[in-house]
Each structure stands twice: as C-alpha cells, then as structure tokens.
Amino acid sequence: MEIVTRGGPGQLEAAEFDQLRARYSSTLIDLGTGDGAWPRRFARDFDNCLAVGIDPDRSALREAAKMAERKPARGGAPNALYVAASAESLPAELRESADWVTIYFPWAALLRMILAGDDRLGELLRFLCRPRSRFSVVLNAEAPPEGFEPPTPESVRGSLEAPLNAAGFRITQTDWLDPDRAPPTTWAGRLVKGSGRAMIGLDATR
Numbered sequence: 001m002e003i004v005t006r007g008g009p010g011q012l013e014a015a016e017f018d019q020l021r022a023r024y025s026s027t028l029i030d031l032g033t034g035d036g037a038w039p040r041r042f043a044r045d046f047d048n049c050l051a052v053g054i055d056p057d058r059s060a061l062r063e064a065a066k067m068a069e070r071k072p073a074r075g076g077a078p079n080a081l082y083v084a085a086s087a088e089s090l091p092a093e094l095r096e097s098a099d100w101v102t103i104y105f106p107w108a109a110l111l112r113m114i115l116a117g118d119d120r121l122g123e124l125l126r127f128l129c130r131p132r133s134r135f136s137v138v139l140n141a142e143a144p145p146e147g148f149e150p151p152t153p154e155s156v157r158g159s160l161e162a163p164l165n166a167a168g169f170r171i172t173q174t175d176w177l178d179p180d181r182a183p184p185t186t187w188a189g190r191l192v193k194g195s196g197r198a199m200i201g202l203d204a205t206r
C-alpha cells in the first residue's frame with residue numbers, strides 16, 4: 001500500500017505491515033485523517049498502540065508525517081503511520097487490521113456515506129475491523145452536504161443502524177457532544193471549540 005513519509009511516498013508490503021502491527025497490542029485506524037494530528041496524539045499517549053491515519057490528500061499526509069517523524073521530545077510519534085487511500089478503495093493490506101476505527105469531522109463522499117447509511121460503510125468496516133473492535137464517528141451537525149438535512153443523533157443512528165449491524169456492530173451511544181467532549185483533532189478545534197457548533201458522536205462495538 002502507499003504510505004506517506006517525510007521524504008515522500010513509499011510502499012509498505014502486507015508482510016511488513018503485519019510485522020509492524022505485531023509489535024503493538026492494538027491498531028487504531030483514523031479514516032479521513034486530514035493533517036493526521038489525532039492519530040499522532042493517540043500514538044504519543046499510547047506507545048503500545050499503532051495509529052494509522054488514512055486520507056486521499058497526500059500533501060496533508062506529508063505534513064502529518066513530518067510532525068510524526070520528529071523526535072518524541074518535539075512532538076513526534078514513531079508509532080504513527082500515514083496511508084494514502086480513500087475510504088471507497090482501501091488497500092488490501094489493511095484487511096482485518098483495526099481494533100478501533102475513527103471517522104472525525106468527515107466531509108464530501110465520506111460524510112455522504114455516513115448520512116445516507118450507505119452499505120459501503122458496513123462493507124468497509126467488515127473489511128477493516130478485527131473481532132471485538134470499536135467504531136466511533138463525530139460529525140459537525142451544522143454543515144450537511146447538498147441534498148441532506150442537518151443531522152440529529154436520531155437521524156445518524158437511523159442511517160447507520162443497518163450498515164453497522166450488517167458488519168456485526170451494535171450501536172452503544174449516539175448523542176450531542178459538548179465541546180469538552182470533542183475529539184482532539186484539528187477540525188474539532190477549528191469548527192467546534194471556537195464557535196460552539198453542534199457535534200454528534202456515535203459509538204459502536206463489535
């Protein structure tokens with residue numbers, strides 16, 4: 001699969017990724033990671049975990065990799081990895097690799113997939129997730145894409161119940177989130193903490 005490092009794009013073969021994962025007790029996959037701050041922060045807090053940020057935006061990932069490859073004393077995290085891919089075409093190497101999948105403040109196709117309760121979301125979770133895994137989504141409730149109503153916790157639960165059940169997940173929580181429960185991502189800081197915009201969080205377990 002295509003990874004992005006400070007030096008630019010590279011390739012990581014399935015066996016190399018499996019060896020890397022085997023060095024850690026669990027793997028986080030953050031889809032639509034943007035500047036990759038969340039997986040880097042998670043990797044710093046939990047050095048026994050591998051944190052993988054995925055996004056099709058290679059230039060954002062390059063900046064993410066530059067931060068992660070700094071010395072730990074300067075904010076780096078050697079256990080963070082960035083993969084260039086879109087949610088609709090995930091590389092085969094990621095099959096059944098995730099113990100926790102997060103999607104925070106998605107936009108464009110990724111957001112439409114969630115709001116529409118697209119079957120492809122269930123398919124990608126079935127593909128990515130290991131048994132007994134967790135799935136978390138946080139949405140900005142005030143910026144629906146064209147053709148969608150502003151979501152509510154009820155509408156998000158209603159959309160995601162079927163695709164999540166199909167992937168073996170059970171929704172454990174869907175709620176409005178206060179700003180102090182925002183995940184530590186860059187967009188949370190930009191969109192929500194500053195303006196107090198409404199956020200919806202959903203959690204599910206398998």
Ligand SMILES: C[S@@+](CC[C@H](N)C(=O)[O-])C[C@H]1O[C@@H](n2cnc3c(N)ncnc32)[C@H](O)[C@@H]1O
Nearest residue numbers: 032033034086087104105107109110185186187
């Ligand atoms: C608003 S940014 C959020 C970035 C980060 N999660 C955060 O909270 O700071 C939305 C991200 O979703 C990514 N994205 C949009 N469509 C996607 C898709 N189909 N597959 C993967 N990522 C996608 C974009 O490239 C962008 O980086």
